[in-house]
Amino acid sequence: MKVAVVKEIAPGERRVALVPEMVGRLRSAGLDVLVESGAGDGAWLADGAYADAGASIVSRDELLSTADLIMTVGRPDEQIIGRLRPGQAILGMLNPLADPGLAATLAASGVTAISLDGLPRTLSRAQGMDALTSQANVAGYKAALVGATTFGRFFPMLITAAGTARPAKVLILGTGVAGLQAIATAHRLGAVVSAYDVRPQTKTEVESLGATFIELTSVGPAAGEGGYARALTEEERQAQQAELTAHIARHDVIITTAQVPGRKPPLLITDDAIKAMAAGSVVVDMAAGPLGGNAAGSAADQTVVTENGVTLIGAGNLAATVPGAASAAFARNVSALLLHMVADGALAIDPADDIQAGVVITHGGEVIHPATAALLPDDQSRSAGGAAQ
Amino acid sequence: MKVAVVKEIAPGERRVALVPEMVGRLRSAGLDVLVESGAGDGAWLADGAYADAGASIVSRDELLSTADLIMTVGRPDEQIIGRLRPGQAILGMLNPLADPGLAATLAASGVTAISLDGLPRTLSRAQGMDALTSQANVAGYKAALVGATTFGRFFPMLITAAGTARPAKVLILGTGVAGLQAIATAHRLGAVVSAYDVRPQTKTEVESLGATFIELTSVGPAAGEGGYARALTEEERQAQQAELTAHIARHDVIITTAQVPGRKPPLLITDDAIKAMAAGSVVVDMAAGPLGGNAAGSAADQTVVTENGVTLIGAGNLAATVPGAASAAFARNVSALLLHMVADGALAIDPADDIQAGVVITHGGEVIHPATAALLPDDQSRSAGGAAQ
Numbered sequence: 112m113k114v115a116v117v118k119e120i121a122p123g124e125r126r127v128a129l130v131p132e133m134v135g136r137l138r139s140a141g142l143d144v145l146v147e148s149g150a151g152d153g154a155w156l157a158d159g160a161y162a163d164a165g166a167s168i169v170s171r172d173e174l175l176s177t178a179d180l181i182m183t184v185g186r187p188d189e190q191i192i193g194r195l196r197p198g199q200a201i202l203g204m205l206n207p208l209a210d211p212g213l214a215a216t217l218a219a220s221g222v223t224a225i226s227l228d229g230l231p232r233t234l235s236r237a238q239g240m241d242a243l244t245s246q247a248n249v250a251g252y253k254a255a256l257v258g259a260t261t262f263g264r265f266f267p268m269l270i271t272a273a274g275t276a277r278p279a280k281v282l283i284l285g286t287g288v289a290g291l292q293a294i295a296t297a298h299r300l301g302a303v304v305s306a307y308d309v310r311p312q313t314k315t316e317v318e319s320l321g322a323t324f325i326e327l328t329s330v331g332p333a334a335g336e337g338g339y340a341r342a343l344t345e346e347e348r349q350a351q352q353a354e355l356t357a358h359i360a361r362h363d364v365i366i367t368t369a370q371v372p373g374r375k376p377p378l379l380i381t382d383d384a385i386k387a388m389a390a391g392s393v394v395v396d397m398a399a400g401p402l403g404g405n406a407a408g409s410a411a412d413q414t415v416v417t418e419n420g421v422t423l424i425g426a427g428n429l430a431a432t433v434p435g436a437a438s439a440a441f442a443r444n445v446s447a448l449l450l451h452m453v454a455d456g457a458l459a460i461d462p463a464d465d466i467q468a469g470v471v472i473t474h475g476g477e478v479i480h481p482a483t484a485a486l487l488p489d490d491q492s493r494s495a496g497g498a499a500q
Numbered sequence: 501m502k503v504a505v506v507k508e509i510a511p512g513e514r515r516v517a518l519v520p521e522m523v524g525r526l527r528s529a530g531l532d533v534l535v536e537s538g539a540g541d542g543a544w545l546a547d548g549a550y551a552d553a554g555a556s557i558v559s560r561d562e563l564l565s566t567a568d569l570i571m572t573v574g575r576p577d578e579q580i581i582g583r584l585r586p587g588q589a590i591l592g593m594l595n596p597l598a599d600p601g602l603a604a605t606l607a608a609s610g611v612t613a614i615s616l617d618g619l620p621r622t623l624s625r626a627q628g629m630d631a632l633t634s635q636a637n638v639a640g641y642k643a644a645l646v647g648a649t650t651f652g653r654f655f656p657m658l659i660t661a662a663g664t665a666r667p668a669k670v671l672i673l674g675t676g677v678a679g680l681q682a683i684a685t686a687h688r689l690g691a692v693v694s695a696y697d698v699r700p701q702t703k704t705e706v707e708s709l710g711a712t713f714i715e716l717t718s719v720g721p722a723a724g725e726g727g728y729a730r731a732l733t734e735e736e737r738q739a740q741q742a743e744l745t746a747h748i749a750r751h752d753v754i755i756t757t758a759q760v761p762g763r764k765p766p767l768l769i770t771d772d773a774i775k776a777m778a779a780g781s782v783v784v785d786m787a788a789g790p791l792g793g794n795a796a797g798s799a800a801d802q803t804v805v806t807e808n809g810v811t812l813i814g815a816g817n818l819a820a821t822v823p824g825a826a827s828a829a830f831a832r833n834v835s836a837l838l839l840h841m842v843a844d845g846a847l848a849i850d851p852a853d854d855i856q857a858g859v860v861i862t863h864g865g866e867v868i869h870p871a872t873a874a875l876l877p878d879d880q881s882r883s884a885g886g887a888a889q
Contacts (some may be wrong), residue, residue: 125652155652155780155809238661245662252654260645263514263544263824267688269641272627273634273829299656299688391544391824420544435652435780440662 112457114449115145115178116161117171118152120188123412125153125434128182128203130442134164137446141456145169145178154434180458182445184438186213197221197476200458202445204228204242207472208373209402211486218473218492223460225452227444228372229469229480237466240448244288245440250429251292251368252436254395255281257429258293258364259300261393261414261422267301278303282358283322284379284405285368286313289397293366294320305362307355309343327354342371352381360387366395367405380406390420399425501846503838504534504567505550506560507541509577512801514542514823517571517592519831523553526835530845534558534567543823569847571834573820573827575602586610586865589847591834593617593631596861597762598791600875607862607881612849614841616833617761618858618869626855629837633677634829639818640681640757641825643784644670646818647682647753648689650782650803650811656690667692669750672711673768673794674757675702678786682755683709694751696744698732716743731760741770749776755784756794769795779809788814 114137116129127150129137134144144166148158158168174181175194181187183203187195192213195201198221205226207214217224227242238244258281259266268278281297283290286308294317297304304322306313314324329350343351359365359380369377376398385394385407396409408415409423416422430437451466452458460474461467472480478492503526505518516539518526523533533555537547547557563570564583570576572592576584581602584590587610594615596603606613616631627633647670648655657667670686672679675697683706686693693711695702703713718739732740748754748769758766765787774783774796785798797804798812805811819826840855841847849863850856861869867881 155778157779241661245660248658248660248662249654252658253649256645256649260642260649263822264828265638265641265822265825267685269637271634271637271829272630273637273832276825276828296656296689299690300685301688389544390546433652433654436654436665439653439665440660443662 112141112179112453113143113145113177114180114182115169115174116147116150116166116182117174117187117191118147118150119184121185123428124185124431126184126431126438126441127151127154127156127434128184128438128441128445130154130156130439131160131164131166132439133442133446134161134166137449138165140450140453142449142453143167145174147171147174151438154438156435156438180449182449184441186210192216192220195220195222199223200225202227202449204246205472206373207480207483208486211478211483214472214478214480214483215487215491218476218478221476222473223458223471223475224473225448225470226472226480227448227470229472230448231465231469234465240444240451240466242441242444245444246430246437247288247368248292249433249437249440250397250426251289251366252296253429253433254289254366254368254397254426255293255296255300257424257426258297258366258393258395259302261395261424262364263391264363265301266297279363280305280361281364281366282306282325282362283366283368284308284355285370286310286317287368290366290368291316291320293368294322297364297366298322302364305358307358309351325358327351329354342374343377348377352379352384355379356381356384356387359384360389362392363389364393364395365406366397368397369405370398375402376400376405378403378405378407382407385417385421385423386419388419388421392420393422393424395424395426397426397429400427501530501568501842502532502534502566503569503571504558504563505536505539505555505571506563506576506580507536507539508573510574512817513574513820515573515820515827515830516540516543516545516823517573517827517830517834519543519545519828520549520553520555521828522831522835523550523555526838527554529839529842531838531842532556534563536560536563540827543827545827569838571838573830575599581605581609584609584611588612589614591616591838593635594861595762596869596872597875600867600872603861603867603869603872604876604880607865607867610865611862612847612860612864613862614837614859615861615869616837616859618861619837620854620858623854629833629840629855631830631833634833635819635826636677636757637681638822638826638829639786639815640678640755641685642818642822643678643755643757643786643815644682644685644689646813646815647686647755647782647784648691650784650813651753652780653752654690655686668752669694671695671714671747671751671754672757673697673744673754674759675699675706676757679755679757680705680709682757683711686753686755687711691753694747696747698740714747716740718743731763732766737766741768741773744768745770745773745776748773749778751781752778753782753784754795755786757786758794759787764791765789765794767792767794767796771796774806774810774812775808777808777810781809782811782813784813784815786815786818789816
């Protein structure tokens with residue numbers, strides 16, 4: 112079986128799905144590894160490093176015609192989608208719940224689509240495959256750095272002959288993987304860190320990282336399925352906002368991380384909250400994307416300064432800006448999942464396996480992932496591709 | 501006496517010479533404080549905050565016609581220089597050894613020029629006035645953040661389900677104030693930090709910050725006067741470079757801080773050293789300016805990526821990018837110096853005072869600072885301005 116790594120071409124995307132370090136591991140399992148020339152450029156990984164590890168460096172054209180399985184980080188580009196053929200497989204973060212149309216297209220082409228973001232995250236043997244976690248970890252680290260770099264004062268308390276600078280007050284909203292790493296990093300830099308999450312059970316973890324957990328009195332617990340926060344009711348959300356607004360105004364740098372997969376992110380920092388913030392404050396909105404963000408007025412991949420001097424940074428894809436760390440972790444995740452699904456040098460699709468049940472989105476011409484299929488009209492989830500495999 | 505704060509207009513300059521917190525201190529000494537409208541904008545300090553502290557907010561025009569002493573951060577802009585009149589004073593970082601022409605112009609206008617960068621830095625009672633130190637401290641902090649933000653991997657060692665990321669190896673060249681704060685900040689972030697300086701006596705300080713001091717065997721001690729490193733001989737420099745090149749190639753992020761006042765910065769990272777560095781390495785060149793930098797190919801205020809994938813960041817004015825912290829410290833320095841020079845509500849110039857001997861550059865129509873005067877033709881240091889005061 113030939114597994115292949117394409118060069119990502121989405122704007123700002125500097126990650127690559129496989130790093131040279133992992134090539135040997137795939138080859139030991141009897142897989143041939145093809146790498147599109149230049150695939151690692153954004154992460155400073157040269158073709159030569161892949162070749163030295165035993166990969167074949169090929170053109171995109173050769174890759175697309177000969178690969179049995181194509182690994183990507185994000186959504187494959189239109190050229191790839193257009194050229195995939197029945198029996199080929201694609202493996203990456205395909206985000207099927209937000210983008211079910213892609214699944215329908217791949218099913219219609221007879222392509223087996225495997226999406227890392229469908230992984231059952233609470234399953235301990237799947238942890239090494241969990242790219243959502245590994246990428247959120249990188250993004251949380253970078254969010255704290257972006258906050259520190261943008262803020263006009265010090266994060267740590269510094270006592271010098273020119274006076275004492277008080278430490279920055281940093282607030283993290285949402286204490287999932289990204290939030291916890293943002294806490295750890297801001298704390299390392301010497302900031303005084305507070306954090307809030309609708310799930311009070313994260314309090315212990317927050318405190319173990321040296322931060323204060325903010326407990327709102329107006330909202331009850333909200334842990335949902337699969338380790339995600341559940342969506343709040345409208346009434347809960349308003350009560351939460353009113354109370355949060357007071358906390359927000361006391362902080363210098365706020366990092367928001369609240370995403371609900373496939374849904375519009377909750378608005379945690381309202382217009383009123385922003386107006387109450389001091390000039391020079393910074394918001395790093397890690398949820399900012401096409402569906403909106405956690406802060407009113409933030410825009411995906413843009414930095415906006417409000418009239419009252421608050422800098423809003425739309426930072427929905429920070430993992431891509433730390434491409435070495437993010438690619439190394441992603442490559443381990445994708446390799447672990449791939450090796451889990453390979454038997455005797457070939458892909459062994461088994462929807463009865465609890466990991467595969469989460470990640471296999473299309474196979475044999477159908478959208479077999481129930482949650483994705485539920486988002487599609489019946490004729491799209493069981494499409495023409497019945498001819499495949 | 502009316503002391504006035506102008507709005508800095510140099511590109512990228514976001515600092516302001518005085519912050520609202522210091523206004524009261526100057527007023528207690530019998531000084532009136534004028535602030536140009538918008539002077540604090542770049543540091544998120546509103547006119548209203550100055551007014552609340554007791555300053556008068558004025559137009560630039562009113563300021564220039566009524567002020568007795570004008571405070572600036574950097575070189576005053578051409579409009580200010582053109583409108584200064586005999587008897588007025590200007591106080592800022594005038595950099596007279598690199599820019600003696602400005603001193604000659606100010607002397608010719610009969611202006612008293614006071615430059616913070618002439619302060620005797622080893623005098624302990626002058627430490628609270630030492631703006632070179634306070635600004636270098638801010639810049640060193642930011643240099644480590646810029647390095648971390650640009651580097652494509654983690655600074656700390658992180659152990660996760662997706663594998664162990666080794667810590668970044670950071671090298672600081674030059675362990676003055678900026679270098680020490682860069683060490684401290686990179687160490688806070690979890691990097692493995694090494695440092696080198698031609699002055700071996702900084703070893704203890706470096707080690708106390710958790711870094712390793714690199715000792716080169718090819719160069720002897722080079723402590724110079726006033727706490728600066730002395731310039732090395734050409735032979736010493738070449739031997740140093742050859743040995744450093746080997747160290748440089750082993751590091752991921754390098755921060756260079758070696759400036760000699762008024763002189764071209766020493767070239768510490770040669771073309772050969774850059775060629776020996778791994779793709780993805782980052783150099784933050786804090787000496788990069790119009791006279792050159794510490795790294796071959798770095799350019800002031802620009803980011804350049806070399807053919808072999810090394811990112812060279814020309815970062816000669818980083819303090820201006822942390823305007824809140826930098827302005828607060830600068831304001832304390834400038835206020836302390838001003839109050840030292842004021843008696844009965846007026847400027848009391850006394851070149852016999854050891855602090856004033858360093859900072860008063862022009863007075864009574866003459867360039868009275870010997871080191872600056874020595875750089876000028878005789879007729880420029882004793883110019884037309886004899887009419888003043």
